[in-house]
Amino acid sequence: xxxxxxxxxxxxxxxxxxxxxxxxxxxxxxxxxxxxxxxxxxxxxxxxxxxxxxxxxxxxxxxxxxxxxxxxxxxxxxxxxxxxxxxxxxxxxxxxxxxxxxxxxxxxxxxxxxxxxxxxxxxxxxxxxxxxxxxxxxxxxxxxxxxxxxxxxxxxxxxxxxxxxxxxxxxxxxxxxxxxxxxxxxxxxxxxxxxxxxxxxxxxxxx
Numbered sequence: 764x765x766x767x768x769x770x771x772x773x774x775x776x777x778x779x780x781x782x783x784x785x786x787x788x789x790x791x792x793x794x795x796x797x798x799x800x801x802x803x804x805x806x807x808x809x810x811x812x813x814x815x816x817x818x819x820x821x822x823x824x825x826x827x828x829x830x831x832x833x834x835x836x837x838x839x840x841x842x843x844x845x846x847x848x849x850x851x852x853x854x855x856x857x858x859x860x861x862x863x864x865x866x867x868x869x870x871x872x873x874x875x876x877x878x879x880x881x882x883x884x885x886x887x888x889x890x891x892x893x894x895x896x897x898x899x900x901x902x903x904x905x906x907x908x909x910x911x912x913x914x915x916x917x918x919x920x921x922x923x924x925x926x927x928x929x930x931x932x933x934x935x936x937x938x939x940x941x942x943x944x945x946x947x948x949x950x951x952x953x954x955x956x957x958x959x960x961x962x963x964x965x966x967x968x969x970x
Contacts, residue, residue: 833860
């Protein structure tokens, strides 16, 4: 029996995966979490065998969480499951110790096969993920952002000030300023104009 745990901040996604695995007695879903820290606390109580991990989480991104999981719970196998199929996301997740990567459009049979393979200590990549890894991309790597950083990036692109963003998100202007500085650092740019330009180029800001 392989105990499965789901980490995804979208309840519908979690319920969808649970539905796919329902009735699979060899792959019971023993828990789920919408937040990274919530998941880590759950593992301290009951450690699963395989974690299905989304890249985009509200508190930590999936790549940072994968690193923490492998450091604190090295026996847990991590299988990335996301809508992102950029090579940079996949390779960085692998560098942090993940055993595989599939997209969220995966069907039941392939999801079960992916879980089976990583539980056995093997690597598994869906076809699209495998293609992304082997295809060399000339563009710069896409920075990994938290949900909050993405939210703030979009509001910055709309020309809102730190105070206006803070009022809209019910957080302090100092917190907004901290996120803004983190965004500049992650994109390695010095000003808002360059930040917005790269956000558009990477598809993080819709035109």
